[in-house]
Amino acid sequence: MYNFDFEKPSSVADAVAALGAEDAQALGGGQTMIPTLKQRLASPSKLVSLTGIADMKGVSASGGAIKIGGATTHATVAAEAGSYPALAETASHIGDPAVRNRGTIGGSLANNDPSACYPAAALGSGATITTNTRDIAADDYFQGMFTTALDEGEIITAVTFPIPEKANYQKFVQPASRFALVGVFVAKYADGVRVAVTGASNDGVFRWAEAEAALSSNFSASALDGLAASGDMISDLHGTAEYRAHLVGVLTKRAVAAAA
């Protein structure tokens, strides 16, 4: 770790101001950031912790949607997002208890790791990402692995998920990291089905359009027969591109079958 200054503001406005300093960086739960710092792979001048901002924490549901503060931990979502069970379930399988008690939804979405779980939930639910300056639709937000629509110094203050009729997340764990080797989030809304896939593609989280079309007209696993996910799939030690493409199909079927 290199030296850095540390601030822990209690309002979004103060956090934005603090992030104005050159090379300042936001700190959520630190579950990605701290290991990066320890490896000396980042050298921010200042870390601005967001976990002291009460407005950015907590879960509230109203009008068919659930709103999660940007600094809300995975453990809190797992415990309190009962009105959207598939979301709570997704949060409950991120990392281990230590990670879940620290890591935040804002940090996860800002980081947009290609194997992370929340990006699939957000994209699969058509969530809205609210920042200190604007609302961003999930479809516009994810722009490839580790890349998002966020500007420098922009803070995710909340994420709002419309609650579907049914949904499910299937995570097939990468045996070492226990991130998703492939994860598929399926959500059925009155106006159609969304299918978001994480872990599989070199382009990061993506929507599987053919599956969405098939499931929108017939929400059953058999509707997916004969469909195969395509695209620039990741190939690494843990699975070939072909295997990942196959898993997308298997997990989507399982998610449909399990959707509640």
Next chain:
Amino acid sequence: MPKDSGIGASPKRREDIRFLTGVGNYTDDINRPGQAYMHVLRSDMAHARIKNIDTAAAMAMPGVIHIFTGDDFEAIGGIPCGWQVTDRFGEVMKEPKHPVLAHGKVRHVGDPICAIVAETLAEARDAAEAIELDLEELPAVINMADALESGSATVHDELGDNLCYDWGFVEENKEAVDEAIKNAAHVTTVELINNRLVPNPMEARVAIGEYDRAGDMSTLYTTSQNPHVIRLLMGAFVLGIPEHKLRVVAPDVGGGFGSKIYHYAEEALCTFAAKTLKRPVKWVSTRTEAFMSDAHARDHVTKIELALDADNNFTAVRTNTLANMGAYLSTFAPSIPTWLHGTLMAGNYKTPLVYVNVRAVFTNTVPVDAYRGAGRPEATYQLERVIDKAARELGVDPFELRRQNFVTEFPYQTPVAVEYDSGDFHRLVDKLEKSADFGGFAARRAESEKKGLLRGLGVNCFIEACGIAPSNLVGQLGARAGLYESATVRVNATGGIVVMTGSHSHGQGHETVFPQVISEMIGIDESMVEIVHGDTANTPMGMGTYGSRSIAVGGPAMVRATEKIINKAKKIAAHLMEASEADIELKDGAFSVAGTDKSVAWGDVTLAAYVPHNYPLEDIEPGLEETAFYDPANFTYPAGAYACEVEVDPDTGKVTIAKFTTADDFGNVVNPMIVEGQVHGGLTQGIGQALMENAAYDENGQLLSASYMDYAMPRAADVPNFTVDHTNGTPCTHNPLGVKGCGEAGAIGSTPTVVNAVLDAMYSGGHKVDHIDMPVSPSRVWAAMQKG
């Protein structure tokens, strides 16, 4: 009734009180006054020529005390290798220099280049970034077959090529084996890879060097399995410090699995730096450094052929292996694929002819050395894979084929040098067939199929050579060390006992187990016995712990020393009771005169030894302290039969271990609970190798699985509740405890069991897959099922 003390009892582990409540004393818990910190700058290239190292700017950085480079060690010895293998042609192996800090070239990612000593660790790391390295990258030698091609780049240019040795065993049998294979009714062949592993003990390595100017005395605190061995290797061969001027302390050590046997550069660096700088110097490995500097394991590429006659009797085994040595020869590396591997290639079977060829290869990778099982898992894996495949090809029951070929009479002289002293392999299989409920397998398979899963049953039999080792024998085989063990038993005036053992506990539980033996022998409470280990200043020269040798070699040393104590105590008791020594009996901690009601307590005798007022001073010395060195007459031969059931998800290839059952022969067992714990740990490591672990390099020599993000360690949830049994053992015939050792069995016996089970599951789903390489990851299983 289970006993509640002595041999065969299962008292809770007394060391756990400090381990579990955070009051252990690990090397990193030690801090010495005035201590400075060392950071090691390592190569990020696999192979490069060092053109220049400019430390000037770094030396001027705040807090920097000194920066060492390879030049500082040129006049000093390199890291020695403890075993010299002689090849098929009678030539000794090629033994390259192993400099403490890289000199001339770097040879693997992680090869140490500079050691920066500073007031703080952060300052040392900052300075490392200011060192200007001018490295000219060279083509990396990674794949072993490529490394042996003529024209390949060479890891050590002075050796001419990358072949360390070409070993044949038993060379005189080569032609007979070839002939037997040619004439066989059936030959089964398997080509396989025994995957490279990173040992990953929970505690990473740490070293602290300290120098006392007043006494010209150096001390090294280190995470070692064998402090005396480190003292000898480092003192005599690297730094030129005689033993009486060098103390090595290995306090609580958080696991080793072999990786902490070896003498590592950082130990020499800290000791040397402390003496040079007159400051204690501490180095703590990060996990990332551990991945690139702790000796790796396994990494064999093998072709094995099994010949059978028309009645399915094994007639010959021929095996050819490429064994990866990595970039340098680690302390015991040459012995692992040879003497610890070839000598087990008869397995539990009467196969009359065996030929083992091993070519050891240098590559630009981390050195490879012993890891839990060391050579014996590699032997067992290939032999038990080929037997399983033969059973399938011949359409016979895999256990029946094994049973038919079992060795049944002991002692048994194998065709591969070793002589098994005892065993009963049929009894182990009989036990296993019941405890693993083979009869219920069909029903369990049907249940799995209802869930859409394929269920497979895999079996395995194995034997290992443990209790390492008879010194005169290993000396003939190239060992540059003896492999006896030592113990000093010091009885205090009021009867308490301190045992100073040359064995070293790094999690095994010696502090609990060794007192059980003394308690059994003398009849005093275990709480009266304390075990001291890990410090060359207060233990006799001993060889440490590995090769399942603590109870099998360290135990008898303690028994012999205790026998001497008892003999002397009997003389004292005889004097006190005015009886003849021959009539003295020791029972339940009291000496009595046979046939009378006269007796004296243990404490009366021990007090007399130290307050010798009424004492036979003309015949015996005062005091009660004895030392014994025990050199085993033979290896011990633990054996086992294992069964594993797996469920394979045909959609994803995911393998789940549903059931794992063992029947082990460890000879006599001192503490059943601890033995079971050792088996659980060994099985988990074997299952880890079989299903998950893989140290993979890319073609440029970068370690792809260099952290827990990509190196998959097994967790509790990845293994089932094990059903283990060790009640069908046959006592070892040549050591006084009848013990065989249990530390490695689980890791040795489990890999083929798991892989055989996975293949059986795939077959049951109609996938005729004859072999799959470890780790049997979901991706690989799925791919295999697509083809087969």
